Amino acid sequence: MEIDQLLVIGFIAIFSAVSGYFKLLKPSGAFSAFLTGLLIWAGFGLKGLILLGVFFLTSSLLSRYKSKVKEHLGEIHEKGSARDWAQVAANGGTAALAGMSNFILPDPVWLIVLAISIASANADTWASELGVLSKQQPVSIKSFKRVPSGTSGAVSGFGTIATAAGSLVIALTAGYLFGMGPGWVFLVFLFGVAGSLLDTLLGAYLQAGFQCVRCHLPTEKLIHCSIPTKQISGFNRINNDAVNFISGFTVAIMGMAVYTIL
C-alpha cells in the first residue's frame, strides 16, 4: 500500500471519529461512515469522497441549523440528530455498494448509481431539515390535512423547493467533478427529486406510525411518556431508515436501467 493511500484512509478515519466527537454521528454511525467513505473512495477516488462530503457536511450543518426551533421534532422522530449506523446505511448504503461495484467491476453505470443515490439522500435531508422551518404546517399527502411539521409523508412548499435545491447541488457537483454531460446531470437531478418524492409516499403509506397512549401525540417513537406507544398505521418493521434506503435504492436502480437503455 502506498503512503498516499494510507493518508486517505487515515483521513477518512479521523473525519469519522471527529464527526462522532461532535455528536453528528453516534459511535455506530461513525463506524459505518468510515466504511462508506472507504468503499466510495475505493470505487471513485477522491472525487467520490468530495461528493459524499458535500452531502455529509451540508446535511450535518442543516440539521444543526435552528436546532432550537426543531426541538419539538424530538417528540415525533424515533431518533435524535446524531446519526446511528442504520441512518448512515439508509442514506449512504447504496452509494457504498456503487463504490464497491466500481472497484470490483469498473463501469460508468456505477457513477450514475452513486450520483443518484447521494442526490436522493441530499434532497430528502434538505427537505426534512429546511421544510420543518416553514411557517406553515405541512399537508399530509394521505389525508390532505395539515399535520405537525416533521411528520413523515407530509409536504410543504418550502420543503419542495429544498428538495429540488438539494438534488441540484449534488447533480451539479457530480457533473463538475466527473465531467458528466448536461443530459446526465439533469437525469441525476430528476431521479434525486423522484427519490425524495418516493420517500414521502412510502413515509405516508408504508412507514409505521405510532401514537402515545397517554398524551395521544402521533409519533414515530416506540416509547412516549415513559410507556410503549401503540401502532396506528403502516407496517411495523418499516421505520424511517427503511423508507430512506428503499427510496434511494429504487431510484438508483431506475437510473441504472435508463443508463443501460440509452
Ligand SMILES: [Zn+2]
Ligand atoms: Zn406521550
